[in-house]
Amino acid sequence: MDIRFYNTLTHQERSFEPLEPPDIRIYTCGPTVYDFSHVGNFRSFLFSDLLNRFLTAAGYNVIHAMNLTDVGHMTEDDVADGAGEDKMAVAARRLKEAKKSGAVDAGAVEDPDNPYEVARYYAKSFIEDAKKLGMKLAWDYPGKVVHATDHITEMQQLIQKLVERDHAYVAEDGVVYFDVGSFPEYGRLSGNDIANLKEGEGGRISAEHQAAKKHPADFFLWKPDPHHIMKWDSPWGAGYPGWHIECSAMAMKVLEREVIDIHTGGEDNIFPHHECEIAQSCGVTGHEDFARFWMHPRHLFVEGEKMSKSKGTFYTVSDVMEGKVTGRPLDPGVLRFELIKTHYRANSNFTEKGLHDSANTVRRLREFRQNLLAGADSQVTEVDGSHPAVEGFLSALADDLNISAAMAVVFEWISQPVPDPVEALAAFDLINEILNVAPVSDATGKEVDLLVRSKDESKLDPEALCRGIDEARAAKDYATADALRDELVAHGYEVRTSPQGTTATRMLA
RNA sequence: GGCACCGUAGCCAAGUGGUAAGGCAGGGGCCUGCAAAGCCUUGAGCGGCGGUUCGAAUCCGCCCGGUGCCUCCA
Numbered sequence: 001m002d003i004r005f006y007n008t009l010t011h012q013e014r015s016f017e018p019l020e021p022p023d024i025r026i027y028t029c030g031p032t033v034y035d036f037s038h039v040g041n042f043r044s045f046l047f048s049d050l051l052n053r054f055l056t057a058a059g060y061n062v063i064h065a066m067n068l069t070d071v072g073h074m075t076e077d078d079v080a081d082g083a084g085e086d087k088m089a090v091a092a093r094r095l096k097e098a099k100k101s102g103a104v105d106a107g108a109v110e111d112p113d114n115p116y117e118v119a120r121y122y123a124k125s126f127i128e129d130a131k132k133l134g135m136k137l138a139w140d141y142p143g144k145v146v147h148a149t150d151h152i153t154e155m156q157q158l159i160q161k162l163v164e165r166d167h168a169y170v171a172e173d174g175v176v177y178f179d180v181g182s183f184p185e186y187g188r189l190s191g192n193d194i195a196n197l198k199e200g201e202g203g204r205i206s207a208e209h210q211a212a213k214k215h216p217a218d219f220f221l222w223k224p225d226p227h228h229i230m231k232w233d234s235p236w237g238a239g240y241p242g243w244h245i246e247c248s249a250m251a252m253k254v255l256e257r258e259v260i261d262i263h264t265g266g267e268d269n270i271f272p273h274h275e276c277e278i279a280q281s282c283g284v285t286g287h288e289d290f291a292r293f294w295m296h297p298r299h300l301f302v303e304g305e306k307m308s309k310s311k312g313t314f315y316t317v318s319d320v321m322e323g324k325v326t327g328r329p330l331d332p333g334v335l336r337f338e339l340i341k342t343h344y345r346a347n348s349n350f351t352e353k354g355l356h357d358s359a360n361t362v363r364r365l366r367e368f369r370q371n372l373l374a375g376a377d378s379q380v381t382e383v384d385g386s387h388p389a390v391e392g393f394l395s396a397l398a399d400d401l402n403i404s405a406a407m408a409v410v411f412e413w414i415s416q417p418v419p420d421p422v423e424a425l426a427a428f429d430l431i432n433e434i435l436n437v438a439p440v441s442d443a444t445g446k447e448v449d450l451l452v453r454s455k456d457e458s459k460l461d462p463e464a465l466c467r468g469i470d471e472a473r474a475a476k477d478y479a480t481a482d483a484l485r486d487e488l489v490a491h492g493y494e495v496r497t498s499p500q501g502t503t504a505t506r507m508l509a
Numbered sequence: 510g511g512c513a514c515c516g517u518a519g520c521c522a523a524g525u526g527g528u529a530a531g532g533c534a535g536g537g538g539c540c541u542g543c544a545a546a547g548c549c550u551u552g553a554g555c556g557g558c559g560g561u562u563c564g565a566a567u568c569c570g571c572c573c574g575g576u577g578c579c580u581c582c583a
Contacts (some may be wrong), residue, residue: 268577404522405524478542
């Protein structure tokens, strides 16, 4: 299969060949753990999950790593050289308030002033959400999903090497900066080459630190700072590492290579983060590339607009699953599908309508599988990539993860009569290894999707009501039958009557 | 100002040179006590203007619109 991906580095779609087949090494820029991740974050992480699952299905051995950024960075984006308030302090304050109001269990974070506890709390929450959404990587925590604070030594080693190789210098302000002038390739990824970078155009650099640098684009690797909450000893004084160095260090450490196959991260990471990562990593290793392919999913909008705190559209996974958008509990498989169904290189629009569409799709897929299961009568077989549906699905994805074309193959397939349910079941499960929505499975293939239990669910006995409907219908008491059905629908059930009787299932969204 | 990405029916979205996939919603029909689900059926000339070509949504140019980035936001 010819796999083609759009490579941000070359601005072109190119054939993808692993460096060491069948292994493929992927590094994904993960979340910061000072707060809950929102659905926009997860779109980006689920893109990397789709990539992982597709390459695995295509027969490769995917080695995938991700970081959790828990070094307390600074709040003031407009003073990006490291000023403002430590994000860990903000998180601590938020957690204290949440504990007071009961929004967070008192036992969840013993001491909000301990940044490690704060980070652990949000990291745990991130992994839980990732598991609900069926992200393979979540089951590799903590092996392949690693904390920055556990790798300070590796970062310092890289910084040391950069200083030795004259790619970095200690400036008058005591800060260790990367010297972009020493790396002519700077700008290759983003197109923001040194000559084109207008000083401070993004409004995030403070004049104070600019003065100490050789070039305005120089970025810090280590900053001695006695006021930083989390700090570590170093040859350059007690302080904390720069943002970019953690990914260089951890990718090399966890993936055990100086050059990896694919690096992913949200589009906002292209510059400066990934540009700087390349400069640092290649500065240390002397290789031409750090990652052969760079892939960047685009941002998520909510109801046609940028996500916004003031509009309350920074939805967390829990928000959406508890019904903040649709008004009723939502199946995690639906959220997963909603976040992966749009091509990763297009902005996607997260909407209530979209969630309902996705719920329909997920339900259709699950019912198709259930029918196959019934038709297969416990027989099991295996199919490979030559099965027409699987082949069509995989070749669509091989074209830069063309999920829409891939889904078209699935829809056309499942709307046709199935000649051999046993074979079709095997084919479907292969496809679902990638989609992972019908059902959502954990690392061992066990189903993980459970609707959040709504409060009134316990009071309702859907089976009894269904029996009541059937009895009323048998007695031609349609008024009673309709009333019972309305009650079920009002509680979020989908009611179907067939010659075999009435069934009620929870709506997925 | 610079560097990129995107612009196809009400919505989501494929197609990258030969007369527009697929899904959702909507209309009509079958089924149903009525519904739901399912099945059948139904709709656009591709942001605009030029150019290349026998032929362009697809290539080139310009313009318009949206988005991201220009130092710690996925």
